[in-house]
Every structure is written in C-alpha cells, then in structure tokens.
Amino acid sequence: MKDLANMIIPTYDDVLAAHARIAPHIHRTPVLTSTYFNDLTGAELFFKCENFQKAGAFKVRGACNAVFGLSDAMAARGVATHSSGNHALSLSYAAGRRGIPCHVVMPRTAPQAKKDAVRGYGGVITECEPSTSSREAVFADLQASTGAEFVHPYNDPRVIAGQATCSRELLDQVQDLDAIIAPIGGGGMISGTCLTVSAVAPGVAVYAAEPKNADDAWRSFKAGHIIADDAPQTVADGLKVPLKDLTWHFVSRHVTDVFTATEDQIIAAMKLTWQRMKIVMEPSCAVPLATILANPEVFRGRRVGVVITGGNVDLDTLPWMKG
Amino acid sequence: MKDLANMIIPTYDDVLAAHARIAPHIHRTPVLTSTYFNDLTGAELFFKCENFQKAGAFKVRGACNAVFGLSDAMAARGVATHSSGNHALSLSYAAGRRGIPCHVVMPRTAPQAKKDAVRGYGGVITECEPSTSSREAVFADLQASTGAEFVHPYNDPRVIAGQATCSRELLDQVQDLDAIIAPIGGGGMISGTCLTVSAVAPGVAVYAAEPKNADDAWRSFKAGHIIADDAPQTVADGLKVPLKDLTWHFVSRHVTDVFTATEDQIIAAMKLTWQRMKIVMEPSCAVPLATILANPEVFRGRRVGVVITGGNVDLDTLPWMKG
Numbered sequence: 001m002k003d004l005a006n007m008i009i010p011t012y013d014d015v016l017a018a019h020a021r022i023a024p025h026i027h028r029t030p031v032l033t034s035t036y037f038n039d040l041t042g043a044e045l046f047f048k049c050e051n052f053q054k055a056g057a058f059k060v061r062g063a064c065n066a067v068f069g070l071s072d073a074m075a076a077r078g079v080a081t082h083s084s085g086n087h088a089l090s091l092s093y094a095a096g097r098r099g100i101p102c103h104v105v106m107p108r109t110a111p112q113a114k115k116d117a118v119r120g121y122g123g124v125i126t127e128c129e130p131s132t133s134s135r136e137a138v139f140a141d142l143q144a145s146t147g148a149e150f151v152h153p154y155n156d157p158r159v160i161a162g163q164a165t166c167s168r169e170l171l172d173q174v175q176d177l178d179a180i181i182a183p184i185g186g187g188g189m190i191s192g193t194c195l196t197v198s199a200v201a202p203g204v205a206v207y208a209a210e211p212k213n214a215d216d217a218w219r220s221f222k223a224g225h226i227i228a229d230d231a232p233q234t235v236a237d238g239l240k241v242p243l244k245d246l247t248w249h250f251v252s253r254h255v256t257d258v259f260t261a262t263e264d265q266i267i268a269a270m271k272l273t274w275q276r277m278k279i280v281m282e283p284s285c286a287v288p289l290a291t292i293l294a295n296p297e298v299f300r301g302r303r304v305g306v307v308i309t310g311g312n313v314d315l316d317t318l319p320w321m322k323g
Numbered sequence: 324m325k326d327l328a329n330m331i332i333p334t335y336d337d338v339l340a341a342h343a344r345i346a347p348h349i350h351r352t353p354v355l356t357s358t359y360f361n362d363l364t365g366a367e368l369f370f371k372c373e374n375f376q377k378a379g380a381f382k383v384r385g386a387c388n389a390v391f392g393l394s395d396a397m398a399a400r401g402v403a404t405h406s407s408g409n410h411a412l413s414l415s416y417a418a419g420r421r422g423i424p425c426h427v428v429m430p431r432t433a434p435q436a437k438k439d440a441v442r443g444y445g446g447v448i449t450e451c452e453p454s455t456s457s458r459e460a461v462f463a464d465l466q467a468s469t470g471a472e473f474v475h476p477y478n479d480p481r482v483i484a485g486q487a488t489c490s491r492e493l494l495d496q497v498q499d500l501d502a503i504i505a506p507i508g509g510g511g512m513i514s515g516t517c518l519t520v521s522a523v524a525p526g527v528a529v530y531a532a533e534p535k536n537a538d539d540a541w542r543s544f545k546a547g548h549i550i551a552d553d554a555p556q557t558v559a560d561g562l563k564v565p566l567k568d569l570t571w572h573f574v575s576r577h578v579t580d581v582f583t584a585t586e587d588q589i590i591a592a593m594k595l596t597w598q599r600m601k602i603v604m605e606p607s608c609a610v611p612l613a614t615i616l617a618n619p620e621v622f623r624g625r626r627v628g629v630v631i632t633g634g635n636v637d638l639d640t641l642p643w644m645k646g
Contacts, residue, residue, distance in 0.1 A: 030353065032375075051601045052355075271638060278374045278603040278634035311601035315594060316644065 001157055007245060012199035014161040015168060015192075022064040022162060025097050029053050031173045031305075036276045041292055042300035046174045050166060051281045051311030055093040055121060056086065058166050058189060058309050059153070063090035065162030066151045067098050075100045080148035082128075082139050084110045084118075085238055086310050087153035092123030103148050105139045113314060154188030155244035163192030170305045171196070177204050179299070181288040182307035184208035184217045184258065185239035187247030189309060194254035205256040207298075209288040211236045212260040217243055217251065221258045235263055235319045238284040238310065257298075261290035267319045269293060282310045283319055324480055330568060335522035337484040338491060338515075345387040345485060348420050349377050354496045354628075359599045364615055365623035369497045373489060374604045374634030378416040378444060380409035381489050381512060381632050382476070388485030389474045390417035398423050403471035405451075405462050407433045407441075408561055409633050410476035415446030426471050428462045436637060477511030478567035486515030493628045494519070500527050502622070504611040505630035507531035507540045507581065508562035510570030512632060517577035528579040530621075532611040534559045535583040540566055540574065544581045558586055558642045561607040561633065580621075584613035590642045592616060605633045606642055 001008050032047045050058035067079055078101030081091050088104045095102035104123045106115065107130035115125055128138035143150060152159065166189065167180055180197065184190045190208045197204045210217050214232035220243055228242040243251060261269070270286035273279065285308045292299050292306070324331050355370045373381035390402055401424030404414050411427045418425035427446045429438065430453035438448055451461035466473060475482065489512065490503055503520065507513045513531045520527045533540050537555035543566055551565040566574060584592070593609035596602065608631045615622050615629070 056601065274603050274638055278379065280597050280601040280603060315597055315641070318638070318641075321639065321644070 007249065008157045009246070009249060010157040010161040010164070010195060012195065014157065015164040015196055015199070018061075018065040018158075018161040019165040019168060021068045022061055022165065025064045025068070025094065026054050026060055027052060028169055031170065032277060032279070034277050037289070042296060043292065044303045045292070046170070046177070046303070046305045047277070047308050048166065048170045048305055049279065049308050051279060051285065051308050053310070055089045056310055056312040057090060058163060058307070059086040060090040060093055061165050062156070062159030062162030062188060063087065063094040063151065064097070066156065066158040067091070067094035067100070069158055070149060074149055077147035077149065078103060079151050080104070080139070080143055080146065081151050081153065082106070082135055083153050084114045086312055088118050088123060089121050089312065091151055092118055092121035096122035101146070101148065103142055103146060105135055105142060107135070117312070153241070154186035154191070155246045157246065159188055160191045160195060160246065160250070163188050164195045165192070166307065167193040167196040167305070168200075170307075171201055171204075174303070174305060176303055177201070177305050178302040179205035179207060179256070180305040180307065181207040181209055181292065183236070183239055183284045183287045183309055184210050184251070185284070186241040187217065187243050187251050189307060190255065191247045191250035193307070194250040198254050206254055208251065208255050208258045209291040210258060210260050211239055211266060211287060212262050214240050215260050218258040218260050220248065221251065221255065224252070236266055236282075236284040236287055238282060239287065259291035259295055261287050261294060265290040265294060271320045279308070280311045280313055281308050282313055285309050330572065331480045332569070332572060333480040333484040333487070333518060335518065337480070338487040338519055338522070341384075341388040341481075341484040342488045342491060344391045345384055345488065348387045348391070348417065349383055350375060351492055352376050354493065355600060355602070357600050360612070365619060366615065367626045368615070369493070369500070369626070369628045370600070370631050371489065371493045371628055372602065372631050374602060374608065374631050376633070378409070378412045379633055379635040380413060381486060381630070382409040383413040383416055384488050385479070385482030385485030385511060386410065386413035386417040386474065387420070389479065389481040390414070390421050390423070392481055393472060397472055400470035400472065401426060402474050403427070403462070403466055403469065404474050404476065405429070405458055406476050407437045409635055411441050411446060412444050412635065414474055415441055415444035419445035424469070424471065426465055426469060428458055428465060430458070440635070476564070477509035477514070478569045480569065482511055483514045483518060483569065483573070486511050487518040488515070489630065490516040490519040490628070491523075493630075494524055494527075497626070497628060499626055500524070500628050501625040502528035502530060502579070503628040503630065504530040504532055504615065506559070506562055506607045506610045506632055507533050507574070508607070509564040510540065510566050510574055512630060513578065514570045514573035516630070517573040521577050529577055531574065531578050531581045532614040533581060533583050534562055534589060534610060535585050537563050538583050541581040541583050543571065544574065544578065547575070559589055559607040559610055561605060562610065582614035582618055584610050584617060588613040588617060594643045602631070603634045603636055604631050605636055608632050
C-alpha cells in the first residue's frame with residue numbers, strides 16, 4: 001500500500017496478498033452464461049455469481065481480508081462496524097471464522113430479519129436511535145469500551161483489496177474480456193475492479209451501473225468531484241450510500257463510464273434474470289443488466305463480465321409484487 | 324432395448340446412445356453443495372441442478388433423445404404431446420433444434436403464461452376442452468392429420484433413457500455417493516435413475532420423494548401394484564401424474580424406498596433452498612430435501628445426490644405468499 005497525501009491506496013500486491021489470505025474462507029464463485037441474454041443483448045455476457053458467495057455477497061472478500069490481516073493482539077479486541085446490510089453479515093462471518101467478536105451498530109428500527117441474519121452469523125448487535133448523531137455516539141462509545149477495530153464497508157484499503165480479488169478470479173475464468181460492469185454504491189466493488197484491471201488488464205473497460213434514483217456516482221463522475229445524494233430512495237437498497245475519498249480515487253481515475261437505470265428497468269431486469277437464469281439475486285445486481293439493455297450500442301459484439309454482487313433478498317416482499 | 328412381454332425396456336446401452344445423441348443440445352449441469360444444508364441434515368448433499376438445464380428442466384434430456392432419434396422421414400412429420408408443463412417446453416425446444424414441428428394439445432383453460440412459454444420455444448398449440456375425453460379426441464385428430472410422433476412425458480423408453488443421462492453425469496461428477504434422491508410423479512426421472520444406478524453403481528440406494536397429497540407412488544410401492552390417485556392437489560404440480568407400466572417396472576424393481584412430505588414441509592424446504600442456496604427452483608424440487616429433513620436418521624452421515632429437477636416457476640405467485 002502507498003500513502004498518497006495521507007490516504008492509503010491499496011496496490012495490486014495488496015490484492016495478491018488478500019487473495020492468498022482469504023482463499024480458505026471464500027468460494028471461488030462460478031461464472032454463468034445465458035444464451036437467452038446473449039441473444040437479447042447482442043453481447044457475450046459472463047455473470048460472476050457472488051450471490052453464491054459465503055454470507056451471500058462479495059462483501060465477504062473485503063471483510064475477510066480485514067479480519068485475517070489483523071495482528072493477534074488487535075484481533076483479540078474484535079472488529080466493529082455500522083451497517084444493516086451485507087457488510088455486517090460478512091464481517092460477522094469473517095470474525096466468526098477467526099473466533100473473535102464482531103460488534104455491529106444498527107438502528108433499533110432495522111427490520112427484525114436483518115438483526116436475525118447478523119446474529120445468525122455470530123455478530124453482536126448494539127442498537128442506536130435511527131439518526132446519524134445517535135449512531136456515531138453509540139459507535140464511539142462501543143469502540144472506546146472494546147477497542148474493536150473499525151472496518152468501514154468500503155472506504156478502507158483492506159476492504160478494497162479484498163473486493164479486487166473478485167475481478168482477479170473473473171479475468172482468470174474468462175479469457176479476452178472487453179469490459180467488466182458492476183453496480184456502484186459506495187464504490188468498493190468498482191474500486192477493487194479498477195485496481196485489478198488497471199494492473200493486469202488495462203485494455204478492459206470498467207463500467208459502473210447505478211440507479212437513476214441514487215445517481216451520485218454518475219453526477220460525481222460527470223462533474224469531476226464528489227457530489228453526495230440527499231437520502232436517495234431506490235429498490236436497489238445496497239446502492240444508496242455515497243462515494244468517499246478512497247473510492248473516488250479509483251472511480252475518477254479508472255472508470256470508463258457510468259450508466260444509470262430507472263426503478264422500472266431495474267425491477268424488470270431482476271425478474272427476467274430470476275426467470276431465465278434461475279438465480280436469486282438482489283435488486284442491486286440487476287442494475288448492470290438493466291443498463292446494458294438500455295445502452296445496447298455500447299455492449300453489442302463485446303465480451304462483458306457482469307458482477308452479480310449478492311443474493312440476500314427478502315423473499316416475502318419481491319419488488320415486482322408491490323402495489 | 325429389449326421387448327419384455329410387449330413392453331420395450333430401455334437398457335444401459337440405450338442410455339449411452341442417448342447421452343451421445345443429446346450432448347450437443349443440453350447442458351452438463353453443475354452440482355452445488357451447501358455447508359448450511361450439510362450442517363442442518365448431518366448428511367453430505369450434492370445438488371444436481373437441472374433447474375439450470377436448457378428449457379429449465381431435466382425433461383429436455385428425454386425430449387431431445389426422442390426427437391433426435393427419429394428417422395428423417397418420421398421427423399419430417401413432427402412430434403406431438405399433451406402437457407402443459409415442462410415436457411411441452413422441452414419437446415418444443417428439442418423439435419426447434421431439429422427444425423421440425425412440435426404439436427402440443429393443451430386445455431383452453433391453461434394459464435396464458437404456460438401457453439406463451441410453449442410458443443416461446445416454438446411449439447404449436449391446439450386447444451381442447453378441459454376434460455380427458457376432449458383431450459384424447461383432439462389429440463387423435465391431430466395425430467391423424469399430421470402423422471406426428473407421439474412422445475409421452477414419461478412412459479416412453481426413449482424418454483426414460485434420456486432422463487437416465489442425468490444420474491450418469493451425477494455419478495461422474497461426485498465420487499462415492501451412497502444414495503440418490505429425486506422427486507417422483509409419473510416416474511420418468513426415477514426410472515432413469517434406477518436404470519443407470521442398477522447398471523453401473525448397484526450399491527447406490529435410490530429414494531423417491533413424493534408429496535403426501537399425491538402419494539400414489541408411495542401407496543403403489545407398499546402395495547406392490549400400481550394404485551392411481553384421484554385428482555390429487557399439491558403445490559408440487561409437476562408431481563400429480565400417476566405411474567404407468569414402464570415406470571412401474573423400474574420403481575418396483577430398483578427403488579430402495581419412497582418418502583412423502585406434507586405441503587407445509589415442501590413449501591418450507593423450497594423457501595429455505597431459495598434463501599440459502601440462491602437458486603430458483605420449482606416446488607417439486609423441494610420434495611427430496613423436505614423428506615430428508617423429515618427422515619434425518621436415514622440420511623445422516625451419507626453422501627446423497629439430490630436432483631433439482633427444474634426451475635420454471637411463476638414468480639408472481641410464490642407458494643409461501645398465499646393466503
């Protein structure tokens with residue numbers, strides 16, 4: 001890692017170290033293809049299925065890299081984060097594999113199913129009020145009393161190096177890719193993709209796919225500086241979070257373009273993928289396919305890796321059933 | 324094939340010929356494992372994922388074997404069947420690959436989605452009234468006017484030899500299996516499994532899994548002769564059809580045991596599989612897992628192949644959402 005004006009930037013050597021470190025704890029997920037989607041898009045699509053990953057999402061790569069990279073002394077105090085999504089599950093899973101505590105600060109109003117899922121992976125929940133000020137205060141108290149290591153969901157060089165192992169596998173599994181497309185929320189997966197691709201396959205384009213309703217990355221990319229959303233609402237609930245300095249470093253330097261999709265396009269692409277590929281995946285994972293379908297001229301005739309980021313879905317409330 | 328009292332019984336040579344014949348037209352589907360389900364059952368489970376198969380179900384194996392085994396003269400007149408399920412889709416797909424007509428007789432009251440799906444694979448639908456007498460009359464007229472070859476969904480030696488290729492792949496993909504379990508409706512998949520296992524791995528137990536609400540195979544197996552159900556009602560709608568002479572031949576000689584599961588057990592096992600394995604599969608496919616969970620002492624400590632038979636589900640009406 002190199003220190004760039006006090007920001008620690010992970011390098012490809014960190015990715016190689018991460019991959020060796022996490023390999024015993026993750027799946028090398030399969031790449032699926034679909035004649036139907038190839039015919040529909042005119043592209044050759046290769047779906048990297050992180051919905052089949054441990055804990056149900058790619059986030060376990062970064063979480064495992066952070067947890068297993070700690071010294072024994074640091075590890076003994078545990079890890080901590082604030083998240084009610086896949087990062088909380090993944091960090092709980094990783095900590096459980098190492099046998100150390102994982103503290104998760106969650107609003108007391110979070111759905112019971114999400115609390116149960118975190119506890120199912122061994123995480124210990126500390127509840128806060130549903131406000132940023134309460135969350136920050138509760139988290140500071142927790143860290144002070146436990147000394148637990150904070151692992152940010154994406155703006156952390158250890159996490160980005162871990163996520164970068166996904167595209168490293170994909171480039172090994174599929175030869176001669178022209179592009180990789182992945183969803184963008186906070187930018188952890190896209191930053192990892194940029195890190196790997198810029199190091200070992202600089203001719204491969206990197207596209208970021210984002211809900212139009214939470215298009216801070218698109219607006220930031222066009223403006224040349226970070227622009228945050230104000231409480232965005234989208235079915236792709238994993239993608240509401242904003243870019244931060246470390247992920248912006250990669251997005252601004254290495255992303256080829258950012259595409260957006262409407263809520264209707266995302267839901268339609270999600271349902272179509274379930275129907276035709278027979279896989280359960282989150283709404284966020286449908287954003288890349290939705291943008292490919294909306295921009296066929298960009299992708300036609302090209303070999304495109306598509307990252308299916310996770311499969312942790314509430315099966316009782318599927319988005320095409322609403323209303 | 325050998326003629327046993329006028330019933331043509333497929334042999335393992337027919338399975339080998341079928342596999343060579345259909346290989347260009349089907350997927351060699353993957354085998355998935357799940358730490359979660361292994362911990363839950365105490366068994367080692369290997370899920371053979373025919374939900375990822377062409378046309379979404381294992382039935383394409385038998386359909387392709389029938390279609391591609393026809394002489395050019397017979398093929399030119401096309402094939403025909405009566406089904407509103409996966410066999411109709413599969414036969415339409417197979418006929419389309421050979422460039423010949425596929426005629427499907429369906430009740431005019433069948434769901435529009437099922438008609439659309441058959442037409443989507445190129446099948447030509449002839450509607451009948453929703454009664455057995457109308458179906459038989461319409462089908463006889465159709466066959467007389469077209470000369471199309473009737474391909475029964477399961478009571479056909481070509482179909483059984485085709486389905487038998489599934490367990491041939493599974494035995495190649497997983498070493499040292501102790502048992503294979505698959506759903507039983509008409510008995511095509513189970514008969515194919517019996518055919519392969521008895522020929523090449525006679526020490527492997529074959530279990531048939533059936534909805535308690537449509538337990539004709541269980542009752543037949545216990546009684547020693549075919550007992551048909553009277554209009555069974557089950558969420559596992561692919562398993563309502565009865566055994567016939569050819570499938571009974573295999574079931575009665577080679578099946579180790581038949582287990583049943585209640586509707587609630589089937590729905591719970593289906594939802595749990597979607598949640599933990601992130602795959603879309605039909606209610607019928609959940610019956611084996613439901614019976615494993617209900618009979619843990621039979622399976623604990625054993626290496627068990629579980630056939631996931633298909634993934635063609637109506638995503639708008641999932642069974643755990645009813646009521």
